[in-house]
Structures are given as structure tokens and as C-alpha cells.
Amino acid sequence: MDMKLEDVTRIPVKFSEIDSMGRAWHGSYIKYMEDGRESFGRHFPGIGYADMVAAGILAPIVDVHVKYYGPLELNDVAVIRTTYVPKRGARLDYRYEIRRERDDALCCRATTIQLFIDQKQELMLEEPQYYIDWKQRYGIVDD
Amino acid sequence: MDMKLEDVTRIPVKFSEIDSMGRAWHGSYIKYMEDGRESFGRHFPGIGYADMVAAGILAPIVDVHVKYYGPLELNDVAVIRTTYVPKRGARLDYRYEIRRERDDALCCRATTIQLFIDQKQELMLEEPQYYIDWKQRYGIVDD
Amino acid sequence: MDMKLEDVTRIPVKFSEIDSMGRAWHGSYIKYMEDGRESFGRHFPGIGYADMVAAGILAPIVDVHVKYYGPLELNDVAVIRTTYVPKRGARLDYRYEIRRERDDALCCRATTIQLFIDQKQELMLEEPQYYIDWKQRYGIVDD
Amino acid sequence: MDMKLEDVTRIPVKFSEIDSMGRAWHGSYIKYMEDGRESFGRHFPGIGYADMVAAGILAPIVDVHVKYYGPLELNDVAVIRTTYVPKRGARLDYRYEIRRERDDALCCRATTIQLFIDQKQELMLEEPQYYIDWKQRYGIVDD
Secondary structure (H helix, E strand, O other): OOOOOEEEEEEEOOHHHEOOOOOEOOOHHHHHHHHHHHHHHHHOOOOOHHHHHHHOOEOOEEEEEEEEOOOOOOOOEEEEEEEEEOOOOOEEEEEEEEEEOOOOOEEEEEEEEEEOEOOOOOEOOOOOHHHHHHHHHOOOOOO | OOOOOEEEEEEEOOHHHEOOOOOEOOOHHHHHHHHHHHHHHHHOOOOOHHHHHHHOOEOOEEEEEEEEOOOOOOOOEEEEEEEEEOOOOOEEEEEEEEEEOOOOOEEEEEEEEEEOEOOOOOEOOOOOHHHHHHHHHOOOOOO | OOOOOEEEEEEEOOHHHEOOOOOEOOOHHHHHHHHHHHHHHHHOOOOOHHHHHHOOOEOOEEEEEEEEOOOOOOOOEEEEEEEEEOOOOOEEEEEEEEEEOOOOOEEEEEEEEEEOEOOOOOEOOOOOHHHHHHHHHOOOOOO | OOOOOEEEEEEEOOHHHEOOOOOEOOOHHHHHHHHHHHHHHHHOOOOOHHHHHHHOOEOOEEEEEEEEOOOOOOOOEEEEEEEEEOOOOOEEEEEEEEEEOOOOOEEEEEEEEEEOEOOOOOEOOOOOHHHHHHHHHOOOOOO
């Protein structure tokens, strides 16, 4: 049984993101990944930032790893594929792949890990309820 | 009698601020002006963001006007002169001048206006107390 | 006869644009205006950044004026109306209006002025040919 | 014999970098790391962006890995320790450690890898001369 929850979104590269080498600055990809997560959250409701706020939970990113394979240039559209990666424990993992729309060239592969912090600013060792609910809704079973 | 409160700070231009025309992107100046205000706040304590938070007041910017006279390039240092502009009423006005350190060329003149919002998210028609105190400390008399 | 060239585009506010006051940081609007100009350029081809590069011309922004009327918050969509403002001489003027999609509240009114710089990095006193061509295509007559 | 080339620089956190959770947005650390590399380049001249441009070489980042251990908040100063990591082959590796100045708490550990691209936009399999010269000047011997 395939549990893969995946979203694809298109983000045009902006002039202000292009650096003096003529390509999207490497730090811009952190925003593309954020665009990917936000689109994912609209696609599979219940896991977005607003849901966390409603639950009084923060989910800061604790690990980002980005590998760059090719440049995005002016007038390019970044096609961002964001995939939820089920992991045991109180954590939220995504995998990203970014391609150039014009030729489908691979530009980037990346991962993020988020942990949960409760209202006392303490790290949560158990999954928050809203996350358990969300996983149940989409039939996600921890491996 | 001269009331001019003025601060000068130096900010090196970053690689990520340089656009594909080889100059600091025009939007970067909004950050240089913020650097200017923060340096001003350290120079003349009591007017910074932390003071507003302590007083439960927000001071959002409601007007920004920037005029550009010359480019900042890689390896340039922006010299930011931030001047408090006394105005009658519940508002906070600054004037900015940005020069390139290497040749003292004028790069930018700008102004900002901030208003005050209280804890009920209402616009304040009277100056907040912390601002009155600050003005008194520095001998500022409204014209 | 009405010459008004106008484009409307929708830009979702990003988490990373929200400041500690819970609203889109005032500097983020510079990017929304850039989004507006880029959408305008796709709508009325021939005036975009790529056209300038093809003509060997730069069109740096020399004046930005932004007035803020209300906040954009998380999950808001900024609706950006970008209008070309015909002016006599070698300059390119836009006017912007940004509204919150959820309630159509006015958030921002702004203007930008761009001048033209040729390949020798000299300010152009005459309009570049590509700009004359573009104005002709859309029936723009200087007042 | 210790070859460790290391630089430490202090960067005040800006208001515009603070997100709605009250801490520096995770993407801001990419800029702090850039600040670290630029400070390193001033400390050990010959390896900076300007040197690459002079040599006609680009050195895009191909891998970024950031681990977050604690938040940076408003009024915090980020203390960035940037260390050159000698590796065999045509690559440039740095390691970063970011601490909060007020309590020396560890906020971030990170690494970057850069490769070299020549004027024909081809990946360089051999180290560029300016990089060999720089390594020699500082007595770096590949392990």
C-alpha cells in the first residue's frame, strides 16, 4: 500500500532572487521549499502553520539539507515536488525536488526535519494530537 | 538651538544583495534603513523596537519614500546616516542618507513615517508615554 | 480615449514574510510590487526585464514611494493591481494598489519610477527604441 | 601541525529576520553563513568572491546542510565561527558554528560545499590556479 503524500507547485523565479552570477541565489531555495510546504498544506489540510498555531504548537525546522544540481535563471519557473516522509516519533519530515519547467532539468534535492515545541517552549517527545489526527485522516501508518 | 539627533553606521554590502545588474537590489535599501534605525536606537536608547514591545505598543511603518542616486556594488560599504525628524503629533519620522564609503558618493536619500498602535490594535491619536519620555530625555521640543 | 494599461495578480503571503508583529514586513511589499511589474510584463509583452537585457539597456528604479493602509497577515492573499502611468520623457512609471483578498481592504498604495541606462552605463536622455516600440504597440500617446 | 583557518564575526540579528514565532527565521542563517564566509575572506585574502570574479571563475554552492540547536531572538548577536575544511580535489568546504553572544548557547552547526565553474560554464575537475595559490600561501596541504 502506497502512503505517498505528494504535492507539486510552480513558482516563477523573481528578478530579486537572481544573483550577480545570473542564477537564483542558493538561499532562495529555502523560500521555494517553504512555498512547497505551504502548497502541500493546502493540498492535505490539517498540517499547515495555521493548524499548529491553532493547536498552540510550534514546529521549528531543526535540519535543512539542500543539494544543488543546476541553475534556475530569470524567466524560469521552479517546479517544486514536496513529499511527506513518514518517520517514527514526534517529528515532521519532508523531501523536495525542484526542476526547471522549460527542460525538466533537476535543479535541487532537499530535505527538512521539524520538531514540535509546546506552549511552555518545551520540546515535545510525543506527537501532538493535531498531527496524530492528520496522519490518521490520510491513512499514514508509521513504519 | 540644535535638536538634531543623528547616527551614522557602516554596513558592508552582501553578495546576496547584489542583483543581476551587479548592484545592490533596490529593495535591499529597506534593510539598510532598518539597520540605520536600529543603530540609532542603540545610540539614543529608549526608542527601539524592544522599548515599544515593553510598552505594549507597535510602531508600524506607514510611509516609505526612497530616492536612488547611485549604485552600491560588491565590496562596497554603505554608510547610513539616520536622522530623527521632530514632527508634531503621534508619529515617528526619520530621514536617511546612504553614501558609498570608498568615494563618499551619494547613493540614496529616504524618509520613513511610523504611527503607534495600542494593545487593542487601535491607532493612537496621542503620543505613547515611552515616546514622550524619550523626547524629554533628549530635549526635543515639537515645533 | 482610455490608455490605461493595468494588470491584476494574486500573491499568497509567505510565512517567511510575516514579522514578529504578525503581519507582512513592510519591506516585503517591495517584492509584491516586483511581482506586480513582472505580471504586468507578461500581460503586455515587450517591457519586461528580459526585453531590456535583449536591448542592452538597464532600467534601475530611482524612486519608490509606499503608503501602508492595513496589514497583510498569514494566509492572506495580496491582490496587486499594477498600472502603467504614461509620462513624457525617458522614464517608466508604475502605480500599485494592494488589497487583501479576503475582505478587499486596501493595504497599500505605491509608485515607482525607472530611468534607462545604456551600455556605457550612461543615463539615457531619449527613450530607448524598445520602449518606443512598446508604447506604439499599445497606442500610448504622451500627454 | 595545525592548519586550521578560522574566522569569528559578530552579526546583530535584525528585526526583519525575526519571524512570527519570535525567532530568527531558519532561512536567515543562510545569510549569516554568507556573512561568515565574507568575513573569512577578508581575514584570509585571496579566496573571496572578488578573487573568483578576477579569475573568471564561479564557485556556486552545491551543498548546504544546517542543523539548528537553539533560537536567535531580537537584540541577539550571532557569533559566527567559520572554518575552512581542507578536502582533496576541486572543491571548497566550510564548516560553521553559530552561537548567541549573550549566553554562548549553540544555535547552529552547518557545512557548505562549493565547486568551480570556468568561463565556458563547465565544471572544473582541477583546482583553479587562484585557489592553489591561496592554499599555498596559508600552508594548506591536502590530506
